[in-house]
Amino acid sequence: MPTLREQYKAAVDRLAELAKTAQDEDRDFTEDEVTEVTELSAKADELDAKVKAADAAQAAAAKHAGRTAPPASLQVKDRQEDGDVGTFGERFVKSNLYAEFRKAHPTGLGQGSAVDIGRVKVGSMKEWLSGRKATEAPLQVALGHVAPVRMPMVDQVDRDNLTILDLISRGQASGPFEYLQVTGVTRNAAIVPDEILPGDANVKPTSTIQTELADAKPYTYADGYDVTNALLSDAPALATYMNSELEYSLDSVIEDKLLNGAGTAGEPRGILNTTGVQELTYTPGANAMEQVKAIRRAITRITTLPGGNVTACLMSPEDDEAWDLLQDTADRFMGQGPFGQGPNTSWGRARALSQRLAPGTVILGDWRQVALLDVEGLSILAFNQHKDYAQRNLVYVRAELRAEQVIWKPNRLIVVKPAAA
Structure with a gap:
């Protein structure tokens, strides 16, 4: 029998499905859907209340049994107070699991102490990416079309470097699904006579779309870093450290898989290994000029497609320097x-930068x-059952994001790279 949490999730997922269907079809709820939504909403509220009551009862039972909480290794998700806000590091150190850890070790960790705080969910992918430049409305419109403004002496507009995570779309998914990647479109729209006689060659045109079936599967994007027992016990310092390292760690692994994922051996398929992505080669010269010309030809390849658009060019830091x-000729x-x-x-x-691209290779297009689709959100684990960390008073902190990546129209992207020697 499904647990209370599973029943609650099923009800919420169904409500989301009904809302999305009506939105996609640009219509109001039908009479049957209104009835179903009303019943599901009441059921979800009831289940939510039961889950909270069960949590409170479990905490009370644990307290009176002489222990503060079940073993941390058995807790896969922390239960945080509603409305909890703050950075991801602050959410971790304010979570119930971390509070129980600090309560058990009020003076810090001793030599050989076991650490297994358990999994703490600190937010969703949407919250993690909320500060990205592409989420801001003005930039969504003008991401690849910079206004041609020049100051008399110094351009005082300071813009940070863009990354691939500033460029892509993002959303949510509930699990794996199959979808059709559009690898090519042949449009034959034309004006035809009102009447077409038998045997007339001027038949009504037919357009075709070339597609390929692809799988979108959830993957766990994870990276970890080492902290000392002393830092783990210092909540403000740990939150500060995590805020700076968490973003870098996950950015690095997600960017790598978006570009270079092999699509095998437990990896998603990245852009450089996706069928249908266009390719253009060039012969490098003494400077970046040949690459500059090749990119312009690649822009034409994309913009001559029906609806084709180039929002940005992704290149390596070395190519950015060469540009x-x-x-x-006057050395200006x-x-x-x-x-x-x-x-x-x-x-x-x-121009966006990526350390995951080989010098000479540029990816551009729409x-x-x-898209990167959030499946389970962002969580953090901390434990010292890793290598010989317990003996060294070190703790392994790992950040994880459960998500899946999709490439809707591969032919809207093109890889520009040096020709093989």
Whole structure:
């Protein structure tokens, strides 16, 4: 029999499904759907109350049994107070599991102490990505179309470098699903006579869409880092450390799989290994000029597609440097120069950087066709049953995001790279 939590999740998932269906079909709820939504909403409220009551009863029973909580290793998700806010690090150190850990070790961890705080859910992918530039409404419109404004002396507009996570779409999913990747479209729309006689060659046209079946599967994107027992016991310092390291750790692994995922051996399929992504090669020269020209040709490849659009060009830091160092015959810098400041562009499209791309390789196109879908949100684990950490007074802290990545229209992306020697 499903648990209370499973019943509650099923009711909430069904409500979300009904709402999405009505939204996608641009219509109001039917009479039957109104009845179902009303019943499901009441059932979800009732189940939510029962879950909270069960949690309170379990805590009370544990207290009177002479122990503060069940073993941390048995707790897979922390129960946080409703409305809890703050950074991810603050949410972790304010969670019930961390509070129980600190209560059990008020003076800090001793030599050889076992650490297994358990899994603490600290937020959703949407919250983690809420500060990304692409989530801001003005940038969604003008991400790859920087206004041609030049200051008289110094460009005082300071913009941070873009990354792949600023470019892609994001959303939610409840589990694995199959979808059709659009690898090509042939449009034959035309004006035809009102009457077509038998044997007439001017038949009504037919357009075709080339597709390929693809799987979207949830994967756990994870990375970890080492902390000392002393830092683990210092809540403010631990929260500060986690806030700086958490974003970098997950950004690194997600970016790598979005680009280089093999699609086998437990990895999602990245852009560089996806069938249907276009390719254009060029012969490198003494400077970046041949790459500059190749990117312009690649832009044409995308923009001549029906509805094709280039929102940004993703390149390595080495190529970004080569672009900035381009000079004319009088040794004048073609770009901003060493004293300039402002947006970096490639033929009017924003230049984004990735350390996961080999120098010479650039990916450009409509990055909205790539999406990262949240499945279970963001969680943090801390334990010292890792290598010989217990003997060294070290703790392994791991951040995990359960999500799946999709590429809706691979042919809207193109990889520009040097020709094979």
